[in-house]
Amino acid sequence: MKPLSHHIANLLSEALRAAQASAVLPAFEPPTIVIERPKREGQGDYASPVAMSLAKALSRKPREVAEAVVQHLPPAPFIAQAEIAGPGFINFTLSDDFLRQQVETIIALGDDWAKLDLFVGKRAQVEFVSANPSGPITVGHTRNAVLGDAIARVLEAAGYQVQREYYFNNAGNQMVMLGQSVQARYLQILGQSAELPENGYQGEYIIDLARDLVQEHGDSLREADWKVFKDYAEARMFAWIKRSLALIDIQHDAFFNENSLFENGEVWRTLEILRENGYIYSAAEWEGASEEEKAKAAGRAPAQWFRSTRFGDDKDRVLVKSDGVPTYTLPDIAYHRNKIERGFDLMVNVLGADHGQQYKVVANGIRALGLDPSKIKVILYQMVRIMRNGVEVRMSKRKGNFDTLDDLVEQTSADAVRYHLLGRSPGTTIDFDLDAVVKQSNENPVYYIQNAHVRCAGIAREAAARGLDDTEADLSLLGQAELKFLRKALELSEVIELAATEYEPHRLAYYAQELAALFHPLYDEVRALHSDVEPQVARARLRFYRAARLVFRRVLRLMGMSAPERM
RNA sequence: GCCCUCGUAGCUCAGUGGAUAGAGCGCUGGCCUCCGGAGCCAGGUGCGUAGGUUCGAUUCCUAUCGAGGGCACCA
Numbered sequence: 001m002k003p004l005s006h007h008i009a010n011l012l013s014e015a016l017r018a019a020q021a022s023a024v025l026p027a028f029e030p031p032t033i034v035i036e037r038p039k040r041e042g043q044g045d046y047a048s049p050v051a052m053s054l055a056k057a058l059s060r061k062p063r064e065v066a067e068a069v070v071q072h073l074p075p076a077p078f079i080a081q082a083e084i085a086g087p088g089f090i091n092f093t094l095s096d097d098f099l100r101q102q103v104e105t106i107i108a109l110g111d112d113w114a115k116l117d118l119f120v121g122k123r124a125q126v127e128f129v130s131a132n133p134s135g136p137i138t139v140g141h142t143r144n145a146v147l148g149d150a151i152a153r154v155l156e157a158a159g160y161q162v163q164r165e166y167y168f169n170n171a172g173n174q175m176v177m178l179g180q181s182v183q184a185r186y187l188q189i190l191g192q193s194a195e196l197p198e199n200g201y202q203g204e205y206i207i208d209l210a211r212d213l214v215q216e217h218g219d220s221l222r223e224a225d226w227k228v229f230k231d232y233a234e235a236r237m238f239a240w241i242k243r244s245l246a247l248i249d250i251q252h253d254a255f256f257n258e259n260s261l262f263e264n265g266e267v268w269r270t271l272e273i274l275r276e277n278g279y280i281y282s283a284a285e286w287e288g289a290s291e292e293e294k295a296k297a298a299g300r301a302p303a304q305w306f307r308s309t310r311f312g313d314d315k316d317r318v319l320v321k322s323d324g325v326p327t328y329t330l331p332d333i334a335y336h337r338n339k340i341e342r343g344f345d346l347m348v349n350v351l352g353a354d355h356g357q358q359y360k361v362v363a364n365g366i367r368a369l370g371l372d373p374s375k376i377k378v379i380l381y382q383m384v385r386i387m388r389n390g391v392e393v394r395m396s397k398r399k400g401n402f403d404t405l406d407d408l409v410e411q412t413s414a415d416a417v418r419y420h421l422l423g424r425s426p427g428t429t430i431d432f433d434l435d436a437v438v439k440q441s442n443e444n445p446v447y448y449i450q451n452a453h454v455r456c457a458g459i460a461r462e463a464a465a466r467g468l469d470d471t472e473a474d475l476s477l478l479g480q481a482e483l484k485f486l487r488k489a490l491e492l493s494e495v496i497e498l499a500a501t502e503y504e505p506h507r508l509a510y511y512a513q514e515l516a517a518l519f520h521p522l523y524d525e526v527r528a529l530h531s532d533v534e535p536q537v538a539r540a541r542l543r544f545y546r547a548a549r550l551v552f553r554r555v556l557r558l559m560g561m562s563a564p565e566r567m
Numbered sequence: 568g569c570c571c572u573c574g575u576a577g578c579u580c581a582g583u584g585g586a587u588a589g590a591g592c593g594c595u596g597g598c599c600u601c602c603g604g605a606g607c608c609a610g611g612u613g614c615g616u617a618g619g620u621u622c623g624a625u626u627c628c629u630a631u632c633g634a635g636g637g638c639a640c641c642a
Contacts, residue, residue, distance in 0.1 A: 040587075049585055049623095056622065086586040087623085132642070174642065199641090285640095303640050314569070314638075321640040328642045356571055357637050382572065382635075423591095424580065427572060429635065431579075436592080445591065447605045455603065462602045498583070510581055513590070521607060529602045545602090567605065 001116060003493035004078065005035040008046050008092055011073055016050075018072035025068050028057060037491065044083070044091030045487055052088040062088025099486045100475040106489070106547040113554055114492045118500070119159040119346075125339065126152040128350040129245065129252070130167040133237040134178045135203060137244040137405040139384045140352060143430065145405075146421040146560070147381055148350040149250045150505035153558050158500035160346065164252045167335060170234055171258040172328065177201060178237075179230025185210035186229065190219050209233055244405045248414045249560050261334045267326060270334040270369070271304065271319060279307045279368040286316040311364040329358070333365035340371050347376045348503060356380050379503050381426035387433045412437045415561045419446045422559055423509035445513050450564055452516040453556065455523050456549030457565045462529055463542050470542035477540040481522050488518050489551045496558070505559075512555045519548065 012033050019025040031054060038047045051066035058065060066084040073082055080095035106113050128148020131141045152162045181201040187194035189210055196202065213221060213232060221228060238255075245251070261267045274280050281287070285297035286305050304320035306329075319330040339347055351359060359378050366373040386393040386403070393403075408417055416437045423445075424430055437444070463470070495511045498504065527533055528541035553563040 034583080034585090036583075036585080038586080039582095039589080043586075047586085052585070052622075062622085089586065134642095169642070172642075297640090300640080305640095318640045323640080325640090327640070332642095353572065353636050355637090355642090358642085360570090380572075428580075429573080433579085436579090444605075448591090451603095451605055455606085459602045466602095502583080506581085510590075517590080523603075524599090524607050527602070531601055 001114070001493065002118065003116065003497050004094075004490060005046060005494055005497075007076070007078070008048070009033040009035050011076055011079070012048055012050055012069065012090070014074050015069045015072040018074075019068045022072070024072070025065070026058060028054070037494070038089075038091065043085060043089070044081075044093045046092040046094075047085075047089045048092075049089055051084075051090060055088065066090050094487065094490075096483055099483045099490075100478055102486050102490060103475055103478070103544055103547040106550050107543075110550055111554060111557070113550065114496060115157055115159070116493060116496060116500075117159045118497060119155070122160050122345040123163070123343070124152075124155050124160040124346040124348065125163045125165055125342075125344045126155065126348045126350070127165045127167055127339075128152075128348075129241075129250075130169065131241065132169045132174055133234050133241065134174050134201060135237070136205065137241055138403050139386060139405070139408060139432065142248070142405045142408060142417065143381055143384050143421045144350050144352065145245055145248065145250050146418050147379065147426060147505065148348070149560055150418075150422050150508065150558075151348055151350070151379065151500075151503055153560065154496055154499045154505050154508070155346075155348075157496045157558060160500075163254060163344075165254045165256055166252040168238070168255050168257050168259075171262055171331065173325075175230055175234065176226070178233050179226040179228075181206050182209050182213070182229040182233045183224075183226045186213050186221060189214050190222065192222075206233075209236055212236075247405065247409045248418055256335065256338075258331050258335070261331050261338070266334045266338060267331050270337055271326075271330060273370075274306065274319075274333075274365070274368050277368055277370060279310065280319070281305050281307070284322070288315060306361075306365065306368070308361055308364045311367055313361065313364060317361050329361055329365070332358075332362050333369070336362055336366055336373075336376065337369055337371060340366070340375070345375065349376060349378045351378055351380055353380050353382050377503060379426055382429040384421070384430045384432055387431045388435060393434075408432075413446075415450070416444075416446050418560050419449075419509060423506055425504060425506050445516075446561075447567065448520075449512045449516045449552070450556065450561070451567060452519045452523075453549060453552040453563045454565065454567050455519075456545050456552065459528055459542065459545045460549065461565075466529070468529075468538065468542060470539055470546060473540040473543035474536055475540055475543065477537045478544055479526065481526055482541075482544050485515075485518050485522055485548065488515055489548075492551070492555065508555065508559050512559065515551070515555065519552075 013030060016025070016030060020027055031050060033048060033050050034053075035046055035048050038044055051069055052062040054065050055062040063084055066088045070082050070084060070090060078094055078098040080093045082090055082092050085091050109115075126148050129137070129141055129145045131137060131144075137145070149164070152164050156162045177197055177200050180197045184194040184196045184200065185207050209232070213229070271280065282302040282304055284300045284302050285294045288309065289297070301322035303318045303322045305316045306319045308317045309315060317329060318327050320326050349359065356378075363373045363376070366376075405417075411434055420432060420437055421430065492511065495507050499507045526541060528538050528545055533541070556563045
């Protein structure tokens with residue numbers, strides 16, 4: 001299905017054509033037709049300012065243009081009326097019958113309701129988390145995970161076939177450090193004096209890993225190479241990361257090892273293509289360096305530089321250091337080349353704001369390869385601060401500081417973590433207030449929304465207990481309050497479309513809150529099982545609540561949250 | 568210094584160039600015998616500042632002030 005706004009835009013296009021054909025309006029290029037949801041009641045369900053935007057070019061008054069358009073609107077079963085209002089808006093009101101019919105549509109489609117075909121046949125990839133396997137998933141990574149997974153869900157709902165990928169950064173110096181750190185801890189436990197490498201990992205979890213190794217292998221690894229420790233640590237970290245993500249119901253379809261790009265030579269192949277294209281030079285310092293910088297670099301072996309400045313960068317970038325080891329950037333460019341060659345129609349990268357600059361270099365690299373980076377969308381999100389009693393809880397590598405996903409879930413809940421990290425646009429810094437989130441009260445939107453589902457489930461339970469049936473309900477017995485809810489439910493398609501095309505899944509969180517805010521007073525007023533309610537009316541209302549429950553379930557699942565039966 | 572984000576209600580934040588800018592939290596006062604209290608109803612003087620584009624700007628552009636992030640032969 002498509003959002004109703006698309007159907008209405010089509011009606012307007014046809015009306016404009018018809019008005020031109022009958023010479024009521026002069027010829028003009030068909031404009032982009034904007035459809036919006038009016039903010040106030042009495043302004044219909046959908047509105048278009050198209051007449052106002054055309055008025056000037058046509059030298060006609062906006063309301064006259066609107067008049068011409070409305071007169072040529074083709075009939076549509078879902079529209080009850082189209083009227084001109086205010087400065088020249090055309091307001092559309094949905095028909096009550098159409099709205100009532102949505103109850104059966106929702107029940108028939110269930111979890112597939114509001115699944116759009118906007119991108120049917122298209123393949124999208126969402127790369128997210130991609131945290132180094134050198135430590136646990138932190139709160140910052142968790143925002144990345146929640147955002148990426150929600151974008152993936154929303155893209156699926158919009159019609160894409162989606163692959164979730166994790167770029168596993170298991171090559172390079174960091175992994176050496178990881179291996180050597182575990183090795184040092186291992187030897188220390190065995191009573192041998194061993195120093196952590198400079199810039200080694202000091203976390204408590206490194207000691208845990210070493211302790212486990214002692215338990216499993218005793219002192220037999222005393223003479224072992226650091227690589228043995230690295231492989232062990234990597235495998236353990238990988239398992240830990242997956243387990244943490246599973247806590248908030250996140251699974252990736254693919255894990256792409258950075259290592260593989262070295263093993264199959266793609267890293268070096270990428271460098272060669274760049275060189276062939278004239279973007280690589282060998283020098284001790286970049287060509288635009290100041291005298292001071294050049295003096296500092298004097299005597300250093302040459303590195304391989306990428307002419308990033310050709311694409312407007314401030315300076316050229318090192319791809320291969322003077323010791324022959326690539327920087328992070330080269331495999332990253334190779335990885336994106338690999339991605340592009342896999343033929344996705346859309347590639348989404350979810351990155352922390354601190355990586356924004358880095359991606360620009362990668363994008364320049366992609367251009368230098370002669371490839372087009374336009375199918376890659378980068379979603380930058382700001383940092384997360386953990387607050388307790390209004391004071392920031394400082395991140396620390398030591399344990400017990402609420403800085404891991406595991407701790408966060410333990411302190412709050414998977415649903416609360418997802419809702420609160422999803423509920424803000426990526427561009428804002430989040431202060432994650434543990435006290436507010438832990439608080440399981442009516443002030444917490446997580447429970448407010450879930451309770452709507454619980455209440456629907458409660459009605460169904462009670463109806464079943466009383467042996468009541470809701471089939472063949474006469475939906476004409478539903479009142480305006482129910483129709484109001486259905487109008488809002490119908491808006492989900494537009495929310496999905498917007499969230500998918502703008503990569504802004506936080507819109508779902510707001511929508512869910514609004515939907516629940518419409519539901520609760522309704523639940524209060526429109527009783528299904530009250531003794532005053534006529535049996536036929538009760539039947540229709542039971543049918544309605546069955547549909548409402550499915551709508552909440554759908555919305556909660558889109559946010560990766562659970563839809564509980566009871567609380 | 569340069570680049571990127573962000574300044575909207577007491578606080579935390581929504582708001583695709585359109586009609587009277589919205590939620591949540593906090594605060595105050597009311598409301599439930601039957602599916603339900605993690606509920607319902609009522610209470611509001613706010614778009615950082617200055618220009619510009621436009622029929623119309625919280626939204627786009629420029630400047631300015633303020634906050635955060637980034638400016639490695641780290642990832």
